[in-house]
Amino acid sequence: MDKLMSLLFPKRCPFCNEVLESFHLDICPECEKIVDEFYLIEEPTCKKCGKPLADEEQEFCLDCKKNPRSFEQGICLFRYGHRQNYRSMGESILRFKYSGALTYASYYIRKLIETYTQVIRQFEVDAIFPIPVHKSRYKQRGYNQAEVLAKELSKQMNIPVYSRCLLRTKKTSAQKELTKEERARNLALAFEVKQLPKDVHRVLLIDDIYTTGVTMEACTRVLLQAGIEKVYVASICSGQN
Numbered sequence: 684m685d686k687l688m689s690l691l692f693p694k695r696c697p698f699c700n701e702v703l704e705s706f707h708l709d710i711c712p713e714c715e716k717i718v719d720e721f722y723l724i725e726e727p728t729c730k731k732c733g734k735p736l737a738d739e740e741q742e743f744c745l746d747c748k749k750n751p752r753s754f755e756q757g758i759c760l761f762r763y764g765h766r767q768n769y770r771s772m773g774e775s776i777l778r779f780k781y782s783g784a785l786t787y788a789s790y791y792i793r794k795l796i797e798t799y800t801q802v803i804r805q806f807e808v809d810a811i812f813p814i815p816v817h818k819s820r821y822k823q824r825g826y827n828q829a830e831v832l833a834k835e836l837s838k839q840m841n842i843p844v845y846s847r848c849l850l851r852t853k854k855t856s857a858q859k860e861l862t863k864e865e866r867a868r869n870l871a872l873a874f875e876v877k878q879l880p881k882d883v884h885r886v887l888l889i890d891d892i893y894t895t896g897v898t899m900e901a902c903t904r905v906l907l908q909a910g911i912e913k914v915y916v917a918s919i920c921s922g923q924n
Contacts, residue, residue, distance in 0.1 A: 694706060694708070694709070694786050695784065695786065695787075696708075696710050696711040696714050697709070697710055697714075697775045697778075697779070697784070697786075697787035697790045697791070698710060698711065698714035698715075698717065698718055698770060698772070698775055699711060699714050699770060700775075700778065700784075709786075709789045709790035709793060710790045717769055718761070718772065718794075721762075721769060722761045722762050722771075722772045723760070723761060723762075723794075723798070724759055724760060724761060724762060724921065726739075727739045727741060728759070729741075729742075729743050729744040729747055729757075730742050730743060730756075731743055731744075731747040731752050731756065731757065732744060732746070732747050732752065732756075732757040732759070732893065732896055732899075732916070733756070733757040733758040733759040733893075733916075733918075733921070734746075734747075734757075734759055734893065734921045734922065735759070735762060735921065746895050746896050747896070750895075750896070750900070752896065752900060752903075753900060753903040753904050753907055753914065754888070754899060754900070754903040754914045754915060754916050755806075755913050755914060755915050756806070756915055756916075757893070757896075757899070757915065757916040757917065757918070758795075758799050758802055758803075758915075758916075758917045758918075759893055759917075759918045759919075759920070759921035760791070760794060760795050760798060760799075760917075760918070760919050760920070760921075761794075761919060761920045761921070762920070762921065763776070763892065763920040763921060763922050764922070772920055773920060775787065776891055776892060776919060776920045779791075779828055779891065780828045780891055780892075781824070783824075783825070783826075785826065785828075785831050788831045788832055788835045789835060791832060791835075791919045792832060792835040792836050792839055793839070795836065795917065795919070796836075796839055796840060799917075800840075803840065803887070803917075806885065806887060806915045807885060808842060808885045808886055808887040808915060809842075809843075809882060809883045809884055809885050809886070810842065810843050810844065810845050810880070810883045810885075810886055810887070811833045811836055811837055811842050811843070811844040811845070811886070811887045811888075811889055812833070812844075812845055812846075812848060812849045812886050812887070812888050812889070812902075812906070813827060813829035813830040813832065813833035813844070813846055813849075813888075813889055813890070814829040814849075814888060814889070814890040814898060814899070814902060815827065815829070815830075815846075815849055815850050815851040815874070816829070816851055817851045817852075817853070817854040819854055820854070827846075828891050829889055829890045829891060830844075830846050832889050832890075832891065832919065833846065833889050834846075836889060836917075842887070845880065845883070847877070847878070848876060848877060848878060848879055848880070848883075849874060849875075849876055849902060849905070849906065850874065850875055850876075850877060851873055851874055852872075852873065852874065852875050853872060853873040853874075870897055870898060870901040873901060874901055874902050874905045875905060876905050876906060876908075876909035879909055879910060879911070883911070884911065884912045884913070885911070885912055885913045885914075885915070886906060886911050886913070886914050886915070887914075887915045887916070887917060888902055888903065888906075888914060888915070888916045888917070889916075889917045889918070890916075890917075890918050890919075891918065891919050891920065892918060892919070892920045892921070893916070893918035893920070893921045893922070894921075894922050899916045899918075902914075903916070
């Protein structure tokens with residue numbers, strides 16, 4: 684059965700994008716060594732958002748120093764940037780986000796859990812909320828990449844996921860094309876909360892990419908205003924400052 688599945692639905696490595704030799708693999712063994720050595724985020728990291736820091740003397744990244752955060756704490760898994768002579772995790776995320784490479788999620792979440800199981804458990808969250816996309820973008824892509832991640836994390840950690848509580852009601856310009864100030868204005872009033880479950884008080888927000896933190900902050904604020912007590916955030920890829 685596994686051989687048949689491999690032929691009908693070949694899984695590709697989330698790093699090199701080549702077809703995996705076995706259906707049971709989620710990344711090429713050699714690629715995983717490269718990712719672990721060059722892209723997996725390690726200390727020092729920002730104590731607030733989890734972005735990698737260049738200086739061990741730093742406690743917070745520049746964005747968190749300049750902009751107060753409403754979320755409690757964040758974790759980030761991989762560096763987004765390119766490493767000489769290697770592909771980048773940024774390329775991997777873009778295939779996942781825009782080209783339907785949804786099988787990558789099993790590797791991303793497996794690695795997130797291996798790296799941060801204890802931290803996530805200490806958050807003691809009641810639910811996972813994916814960062815939402817506008818319905819027009821969902822229709823265009825056919826999926827919300829953050830929701831794919833949330834469902835995979837829910838399956839592996841037995842934490843319920845709610846995909847319809849946090850909504851994006853305003854279609855916004857692509858964040859990557861904007862300055863930090865433009866991003867904040869772009870996301871003003873873009874999100875709203877509907878039908879929060881009564882037993883959900885602490886939430887883990889999950890997204891694919893963390894850059895300035897503006898999106899996570901905007902979502903956190905509306906959740907807190909709606910009655911959520913504490914919000915934590917997790918991202919697969921992060922920039923560095």
